Amino acid sequence: xxxxxxxxxxxxxxxxxxxxxxxxxxxxxxxxxxxxxxxxxxxxxxxxxxxxxxxxxxxxxxxxxxxxxxxxxxxxxxxxxxxxxxxxxxxxxxxxxxxxxxxxxxxxxxxxxxxxxxxxxxxxxxxxxxxxxxxxxxxxxxxxxxxxxxxxxxxxxxxxxxxxxxxxxxxxxxxxxxxxxxxxxxxxxxxxxxxxxxxxxxx
Numbered sequence: 001x002x003x004x005x006x007x008x009x010x011x012x013x014x015x016x017x018x019x020x021x022x023x024x025x026x027x028x029x030x031x032x033x034x035x036x037x038x039x040x041x042x043x044x045x046x047x048x049x050x051x052x053x054x055x056x057x058x059x060x061x062x063x064x065x066x067x068x069x070x071x072x073x074x075x076x077x078x079x080x081x082x083x084x085x086x087x088x089x090x091x092x093x094x095x096x097x098x099x100x101x102x103x104x105x106x107x108x109x110x111x112x113x114x115x116x117x118x119x120x121x122x123x124x125x126x127x128x129x130x131x132x133x134x135x136x137x138x139x140x141x142x143x144x145x146x147x148x149x150x151x152x153x154x155x156x157x158x159x160x161x162x163x164x165x166x167x168x169x170x171x172x173x174x175x176x177x178x179x180x181x182x183x184x185x186x187x188x189x190x191x192x193x194x195x196x197x198x199x200x201x202x203x
Contacts, residue, residue, distance in 0.1 A: 001031045001032070001095070001098045001099070002028065002031050002032075002098070002101060003030065003031060003032045003033075003034060003091075003095070003098050003099070003100050003101065004021070004024050004025070004028065004030040004032065004033040004101050004102075004103055005033075005034050005036060005088070005091070005100055005101065005103065005125065006020070006021055006024075006033055006034065006035050006036065006103045007035075007036040007037075007038055007075075007084060007087070007102075008037070008038060009037065009038055009048045009055070009169065010035070010037050010055050010058065010059055010169070011048040011049055011050050011055055011169050011173070012050065012058050012169055012172060012173075012186060012190060012199070012200075013058050013059050013169075013186065013187075013190060014167050014168075014172055014185055014186045014190075015167065015184075015185060015186060015187070016165040016167035016168075017062075018062060018187070019162065019165060020103060020160070020162060021033050021035075021069070021103070023130075023160050023161070023162050024101070024103050024128055024130075024160045027160055027161070028101060028128060028158060028160065030068070031068065032068050032069075032070060033069050033070070033103075034070050034071075034091075035059055035063065035070065035071050035072065036072045036073075036074065036075055036087060037052070037055050037056060037059060037071075037073060038075050038076075038082050039075045039076045039078065039079055039080065039081070039082045049173060049200060050199050050200065052073075052076045054193075054197065054199055056071060056073055056076070057193065058190045058193060059071050061189040061190050061193060062186075062187045062189070062190055064189070074090065075087060083115075083116040083117075084102070084115065084116070084121060085115070085116050085117045085118075085120055085121040085124075086116075088100060088121060088124045088125050089124065099126070100124065100125045101126045101127075101158060102125045102126065102127050103128050103130065103160070104127050104128070104129055104130070105129070105130050106129055106130070106135065106138055106139075109127060109129050109138065109140075109142060109143075110142050112127075112142065112143060112146065113142075113146070118146050119146050119147065122146055122147045122151065123147065123151075126155060126158050127155055127158070128158040128159070128160050129158070129159050130159075130162050131159050131160065131162065132162050132163070132164045132165065133161075133163045133164040134164050135164075138156075138159055140152050143155070167185055172185060172186065172200075173200045176194060176199070176200040176201065177200055177201060182194070
């Protein structure tokens with residue numbers, strides 16, 4: 001069983017996230033994608049803007065109807081700063097027969113040395129790096145010294161090619177705060193929830 005791990009603040013989730021997940025499912029033949037909303041990211045200590053409950057509900061609305069997509073709220077339940085290495089270790093202990101693939105951007109790959117226990121993490125999970133259209137080839141040399149060369153070669157086979165998508169949760173929060181439209185940028189159900197609850201207004 002091959003399980004994709006997609007972590008992030010999802011504050012809010014948008015169509016770019018969903019497109020990445022779909023591309024990874026198709027290109028890597030994933031059996032399941034686990035969406036793991038972060039509590040407090042070690043690299044974003046200011047934390048998310050929306051509440052944990054609202055971020056989970058937006059995720060639930062966005063992936064509704066997809067049997068292969070699962071929300072895993074363990075990092076929120078754990079509380080405090082969330083380290084990916086701890087989450088992956090838990091998942092591997094629960095499902096030892098599974099292969100875990102972690103969906104990340106090239107920026108996350110380049111900051112991997114700043115992550116908690118990157119050597120241990122890269123032995124437990126395969127990073128599936130998203131390569132957007134127009135971007136240069138993924139530079140896996142940044143992992144040299146963290147993992148053996150043969151494993152780096154394996155990682156090269158897990159690159160997820162994507163068209164260029166100019167969407168970010170930060171931009172969406174700014175648009176909402178200034179009263180601009182987010183139509184066609186998030187699922188319609190997520191847009192309706194954001195507006196009905198007044199999430200991100202005046203932030």
